[in-house]
Amino acid sequence: xxxxxxxxxxxxxxxxxxxxxxxxxxxxxxxxxxxxxxxxxxxxxxxxxxxxxxxxxxxxxxxxxxxxxxxxxxxxxxxxxxxxxxxxxxxxxxxxxxxxxxxxxxxxxxxxxxxxxxxxxxxxxxxxxxxxxxxxxxxxxxxxxxx
Numbered sequence: 001x002x003x004x005x006x007x008x009x010x011x012x013x014x015x016x017x018x019x020x021x022x023x024x025x026x027x028x029x030x031x032x033x034x035x036x037x038x039x040x041x042x043x044x045x046x047x048x049x050x051x052x053x054x055x056x057x058x059x060x061x062x063x064x065x066x067x068x069x070x071x072x073x074x075x076x077x078x079x080x081x082x083x084x085x086x087x088x089x090x091x092x093x094x095x096x097x098x099x100x101x102x103x104x105x106x107x108x109x110x111x112x113x114x115x116x117x118x119x120x121x122x123x124x125x126x127x128x129x130x131x132x133x134x135x136x137x138x139x140x141x142x143x144x145x146x147x
Contacts, residue, residue, distance in 0.1 A: 024108040031101050038094055047078040048095055
């Protein structure tokens with residue numbers, strides 16, 4: 001539920017399946033902690049998520065101006081939601097200040113994903129369709145046997 005921050009710890013075993021991803025996992029947990037401190041309502045979290053997903057700076061977009069206009073409308077709705085809840089005036093700026101960390105996490109994830117895809121191409125070919133759709137523009141899931 002909104003505003004509930006339990007004790008969250010990251011895996012630390014040297015033999016954990018996440019070995020080699022400590023930088024990524026640490027960044028994800030840090031983002032989670034800082035967003036949790038903002039005590040976002042479900043509506044605020046949903047609007048912020050939509051604004052982040054509708055990023056006009058993605059290189060493969062053909063209509064980035066339309067995406068920018070849509071993102072701007074979502075930010076207006078988010079600001080309205082924050083004001084409606086009488087939240088701190090700087091809440092939106094605190095949320096937006098997390099975007100560079102989110103971009104870093106995305107880049108780290110893409111690096112790890114590319115490495116994984118090179119090591120385990122058969123597994124990468126079987127990723128769920130939504131996952132492939134989201135990341136296919138950054139990574140190619142071509143069958144190495146076709147080369």
